[in-house]
Amino acid sequence: MLPANQITFQPIDTCLNCGMQFDNEDHFCRGCGAKKIEERFTVRRVMHEAGERIFNLDNRFLRTFKDLFLKPEAVIGGFLAGLRKRYLDAFSYFTIAITISGFQVFVLKRFYPDIIKEMSSLDGQNNALTEMIQNSTMEYQPVVMFSTIPILAFMGWLTFLTLKKHNYTEHLIIQMYSYSHLSILGSILGIVFLITGMNYLLFGLLTIPLYIIYNVYIFKRLYTLSVKGILLRTLFFLAILLFWYVALVLIVLAVLFITDPNVFVELANQNAG
Incomplete structure (x- = not known):
């Protein structure tokens, strides 16, 4: 007392x-x-408690962020086994990822609108279809992030189905940690690229290889696979990813055609010009 x-x-x-x-x-x-x-509650007390939570190197967020690099099997495998106090749970980590990703989108839209236009251009010409997809993705980013995880979880579950170690729900947890971690890392790096004037389009191209490499690392640690084993399953995962990518593009195009066929007319006119 x-x-x-x-x-x-x-x-x-x-x-x-x-x-x-x-x-x-x-x-x-x-x-x-x-x-x-x-x-x-006073200003001094609020600042003190906020400082303890944010800057204390022993807090659970920083420990989770660090160990998802160094020993992801301890974070993810520990959570699946019942560990709750040492690390942030997957849902809290995902919430933080949404917040940080939203801040990156705000910075991009508020201070770097020219880069957004550049991202929606093909051969130096503004592309209406790409711009619409890009704007919708930024506008509904939390929904996109949340809806992407079940697809990735299904792909992971299918890839490692024969090992019979994790069920689909557990793969949801794995992907929630993985996707959230890469979203946080990508958002931080994206802001650095913007502020320092580095090629932001190059950064965008690196996100998919980064996701694949990090997931190879995670699953190798979770399943203790050999190099040959993880390479074969990575190739299988990439084949599934390609299938889903083509299917998603076709679905998006079909939805756009039904809801706004003028987009395709404008796109045809741009290509003809």
Whole structure:
């Protein structure tokens, strides 16, 4: 308990989270671990607590981010086995990824609109179809991210089906960690590319190879596969990816044709010009 002259908030006797009775010397609830509030919220206290959470090298986000590079099997395999305290859970990590990715899109749209136009150009000419797809992807980025994970999970489950180690739901967790991690890394690198004036289009081309390489690394560690084994399954994964890519392009084109056929008329006119 704080000294009497430091108490600025009349502490309650019972934990509001679990109902456990506090003793006078308690700083935290003995039942659920919730902090016993003895100080009022002030700017100084808020800044102090925020600093502890954000900059403390032992906090769970930084530990999760670091170990997904160094030992992803400990983070992902640990979560699937029931580990909850050491690392962020997959859903919280995904939420952070959406937030950081959204910030990158904001920076791109607010300060670098010329790069967006350049990204939607083919042979130096503005392409209406590419621009529409790109704008929709940026506008509904959280939906795109959330809907991509089940597809990737299915591809992963199919690739490693014969090993019978993880079911489809567990592959969802694996891909949620993997996709979120690469989204965070990609968003940070993307902002660096923008600020430093490096070729942002080159960065965009590197994202797919980076995803493949990182997933090869993850699954090799999770399944303890040989080099030959992981290479064969990577080739199988790439074949599935190509199939899904072609199917997705055809679906998008069909939807656009049904909803707005003028896009294709404009595209034909651009090509004719």
